[in-house]
Amino acid sequence: MSGSTNTTKLRRTLTAAVLMTIAGTAQASETETAMTDHPYVGMWVTEDGHVRQELLPNGRYDETRGTRQSAYTGRYEIDGNQIQYWDDTGFTADGTFVDGVLHHGGMxxxxEETAR
Structure with a gap:
């Protein structure tokens, strides 16, 4: 009976894990679809081109500093004209969009298409 009980528990655990994965994938897909047309999704760059930050439609960002690709990566959320970042290394940051310009971290x- 013990082997049968363990098998049943394993099946339930695996079923729960599969369902959670499916739900997470569906939610991520919905988020990506919703963000695809968001006006702030895309590449943002400093005037000198040293910092390039791509806001991806899946709620992730990838920031290049000089020649250091993916110097910072993580997730972001936009609420109105405010952006909040959660970097993969654990720090958080924020920024504000003002008249089509992103003010973030003193930058x-x-x-990209309107970089000066």
Whole structure:
């Protein structure tokens, strides 16, 4: 009976894990679909081009500093004109979009197609 009980528990655990994965994938897909058309998704760059930050439609960001690709990566959320970052290394940051310009961490960043 013990082997049967363990098998049943394992099946329940695996079933729960599969369902959670499916739910998480569906939720991530919905988030990505919702963000695809968001006006702030895309590449943001400092005037000198040293910092390039891509806001991806899946709620992730990837920031390049000089020649150091993916210097910072993590997730972000946008609420109105405010952006909040949660870096994969554990720190948080924020920023504000003002008249199509991103003010973040003491930097001023422009959409790539309008970089100065």
């Amino acid at each position: 001023i960043m422009y959409r």
